[in-house]
Amino acid sequence: MIDRLEQKDSELDEEEMALYLTKIKENTERCKRITGNLLNFSRKSNWTVTHIDIKDTIMNSINLVESTIKKKRITLTTNLSPELPVVFGDSLKMMQVIVNLINNAMDAMNSEGQLIISAKVEQDSVCIQVIDDGSGMPAEVLGKIFDPFYTTKPVGKGTGLGLSVCYGIIEEFGGKIQVDSEESAGTTITVQIPISTR
Ligand SMILES: Nc1ncnc2c1ncn2[C@@H]1O[C@H](COP(=O)(O)OP(=O)(O)OP(=O)(O)O)[C@@H](O)[C@H]1O
Ligand SMILES: [Mg+2]
Known part of the structure; x- marks a missing residue:
């Protein structure tokens, strides 16, 4: 998306951007879940x-x-x-x-x-x-x-x-x-x- 924005790609419309942003959001949540679990597993967090x-x-x-x-x-x-x-x-x-x-x-x-x-x-x-x-x-x-x-x-x-x-x-x-x-x-x-x- 960054590349295409820099190239001022006129085919990149709001709908497509929303799709990418949703994917980014979903995967950020997934990363949060995984790192949270890893940190907890190694007991790096306080009780x-x-x-x-x-x-x-x-x-x-x-x-x-x-x-x-x-x-x-x-x-x-x-x-x-x-x-x-x-x-x-x-x-x-x-x-x-x-x-x-x-x-x-x-x-x-x-x-x-x-x-x-x-x-x-x-x-x-x-x-x-x-x-x-x-x-x-x-x-x-x-x-x-x-x-x-x-x-x-x-x-x-x-x-x-x-x-x-x-x-x-x-x-x-x-x-x-x-x-x-x-x-x-x-x-x-x-x-x-x-x-x-x-
Ligand atoms: N409610 C459930 N119904 C069916 N299978 C389950 C259920 N809960 C756990 N399991 C099984 O137990 C496995 C281990 O669960 P666990 O939560 O430890 O890891 P995960 O869900 O595979 O990965 P993560 O929780 O790290 O995203 C799952 O992969 C799944 O096979
Ligand atoms: Mg699980």
């Missing part, structure tokens, strides 16, 4: 402990990916219990976990998929679930998804760091992450975060 409002954190995470949800025409249902307690930890990291899980769910679904995000209290933990009705996973994939750099996505699409980063973050929260998946039916990821008594 800031605050009170976390789970509902706000989930809603803020959804805001970040809302345009993609709409673009893919995915139906999102949120099912957040009205009495979610406070947990302690880094709220940005918690957002990162939720965004990663939503991105994985969206990658597994075709358009018109159903995505459910729920949060409720279970004993002494907050239980967050991200449920999709996408491709699901065969057993051999399921056994490897938390391995760093394991990806089934094409080169340039996935780094395979999303879930290993999530695993590390949830561990720092003192929580657990579990996967239930059925091939061609969908996947449920369950995150349990202990409710702090601090």
Whole structure:
């Protein structure tokens, strides 16, 4: 685009420029996701402990990916219990976990998929679930998804760091992450975060 602007190419119209700008924007987002994951994986970022409002954190995470949800025409249902307690930890990291899980769910679904995000209290933990009705996973994939750099996505699409980063973050929260998946039916990821008594 720069070359053609310099050459004052009269065929370069607004429509074509918008196309290139969209591509640049999309790929910048992708770079952000990849470098963010790499930095986290190598634990180069700081851990800031605050009170976390789970509902706000989930809603803020959804805001970040809302345009993609709409673009893919995915139906999102949120099912957040009205009495979610406070947990302690880094709220940005918690957002990162939720965004990663939503991105994985969206990658597994075709358009018109159903995505459910729920949060409720279970004993002494907050239980967050991200449920999709996408491709699901065969057993051999399921056994490897938390391995760093394991990806089934094409080169340039996935780094395979999303879930290993999530695993590390949830561990720092003192929580657990579990996967239930059925091939061609969908996947449920369950995150349990202990409710702090601090
Ligand atoms: N909701 C899901 N449905 C189906 N497969 C999934 C789902 N979540 C994860 N997977 C599988 O687990 C693999 C690893 O996921 P992970 O998030 O670690 O990496 P990635 O999504 O491939 O790449 P990145 O997150 O770095 O962009 C994926 O490539 C995919 O095969
Ligand atoms: Mg991922």
